[in-house]
Amino acid sequence: MKVVIVGGGKAVYFLAKVFLSKGYQPVIIDQDGEECLRLSHQLKAMVLHGDGSRPALLEEAGAREALAVLAVTPRDQDNLVVCQLAARMFGVPRTLALVNDPENQEVFHRLGVSVAFSTTHIMATLIEQQAGLEEVVNLLPVAQGKVIVSELLLRQGLPSVGRSMQELDLPAGSLIGAVIREEAVTVPRGPDRLRDGDRVLLISTPESYGPALRCLMGKEI
Amino acid sequence: MSKTLFIVVVGCGRLGSLLANGLSGQGHSVVVIDQREEAFAELSTEFSGFKVVGDAVESETLRKARTADADCLIAAAEEDNVNLMVAQVAKEVFGVKRVIARVAEPARELAYRQFDIETVSPTSLAGERVLTALTRGPREDR
Numbered sequence: 001m002k003v004v005i006v007g008g009g010k011a012v013y014f015l016a017k018v019f020l021s022k023g024y025q026p027v028i029i030d031q032d033g034e035e036c037l038r039l040s041h042q043l044k045a046m047v048l049h050g051d052g053s054r055p056a057l058l059e060e061a062g063a064r065e066a067l068a069v070l071a072v073t074p075r076d077q078d079n080l081v082v083c084q085l086a087a088r089m090f091g092v093p094r095t096l097a098l099v100n101d102p103e104n105q106e107v108f109h110r111l112g113v114s115v116a117f118s119t120t121h122i123m124a125t126l127i128e129q130q131a132g133l134e135e136v137v138n139l140l141p142v143a144q145g146k147v148i149v150s151e152l153l154l155r156q157g158l159p160s161v162g163r164s165m166q167e168l169d170l171p172a173g174s175l176i177g178a179v180i181r182e183e184a185v186t187v188p189r190g191p192d193r194l195r196d197g198d199r200v201l202l203i204s205t206p207e208s209y210g211p212a213l214r215c216l217m218g219k220e221i
Numbered sequence: 222m223s224k225t226l227f228i229v230v231v232g233c234g235r236l237g238s239l240l241a242n243g244l245s246g247q248g249h250s251v252v253v254i255d256q257r258e259e260a261f262a263e264l265s266t267e268f269s270g271f272k273v274v275g276d277a278v279e280s281e282t283l284r285k286a287r288t289a290d291a292d293c294l295i296a297a298a299e300e301d302n303v304n305l306m307v308a309q310v311a312k313e314v315f316g317v318k319r320v321i322a323r324v325a326e327p328a329r330e331l332a333y334r335q336f337d338i339e340t341v342s343p344t345s346l347a348g349e350r351v352l353t354a355l356t357r358g359p360r361e362d363r
Contacts, residue, residue, distance in 0.1 A: 055328045077302040
């Protein structure tokens with residue numbers, strides 16, 4: 001099970017290690033000769049030195065039989081070309097690209113990259129939505145951030161505690177998918193009331209996330 | 222090209238500046254994009270178009286150059302991958318009808334031509350010219 005990784009640095013080293021531990025066979029392509037040498041000493045993986053956006057090098061790395069290609073260089077244009085060549089010339093079923101300009105995430109999807117992720121976007125979302133809110137236990141962007149699933153801890157005194165689903169008046173585009181009370185999980189219905197200590201699974205669009213939090217936790221976001 | 226066109230040229234190096242000067246001289250409206258302000262020194266004094274400083278790989282820069290209104294975009298930056306990306310973004314995101322990308326590496330050029338991107342490879346063109354010249358033999362008048 002081959003996975004081709006294009007790029008260098010610590011992230012690539014750890015990615016390759018994770019893949020190795022899971023039984024995959026990572027192949028790394030990197031432009032920096034010294035980095036390649038270091039990686040090849042540290043990892044039981046094939047390391048190729050050169051430009052991963054050259055068809056010949058992708059082929060040498062075994063793109064034809066690869067399960068996935070990951071392009072994680074600091075340059076968006078290189079990551080795009082690597083993914084497109086991998087998918088279209090060598091039929092790689094899954095391509096993943098790092099994007100630096102968050103706007104390129106959407107662009108990459110339109111241009112055929114299976115998964116485009118932006119660390120800038122992820123960090124910004126985390127800071128924006130989680131800062132100062134320790135009751136937000138977990139936050140997970142789904143479908144490229146179009147849906148947010150978050151886990152909230154309810155405490156006495158919050159506006160939602162003691163109220164039923166019907167009385168909550170959650171904004172459109174948000175709903176409570178599950179309530180975790182002690183060890184039991186229930187999907188709440190209209191008359192069910194929230195209690196102190198409940199963990200609530202909130203599913204919402206990014207736009208209604210703030211209003212829904214205000215409704216449940218009474219905080220300004 | 223008889224009517225006046227609005228053309229965006231990405232990259233103001235040797236090829237980009239040559240095209241921008243030529244097209245502007247023919248009366249077309251031209252916007253040139255380059256990351257380095259100094260690159261615009263290559264433009265002739267007669268160049269009457271606009272200059273945008275920025276990285277064309279960022280959509281923001283293409284917006285500044287009013288790419289959505291362009292009849293044509295020529296991606297003539299130094300790097301192949303910049304050109305391939307910008308050409309596709311111009312076509313798919315900004316809806317530019319005619320898009321041409323300069324791609325130096327022949328294998329990459331061939332691949333993208335099959336993906337329906339109009340490409341020009343200076344390497345292949347020069348190679349073909351040299352080969353044709355060689356097979357024809359030395360010119361008799363020299």
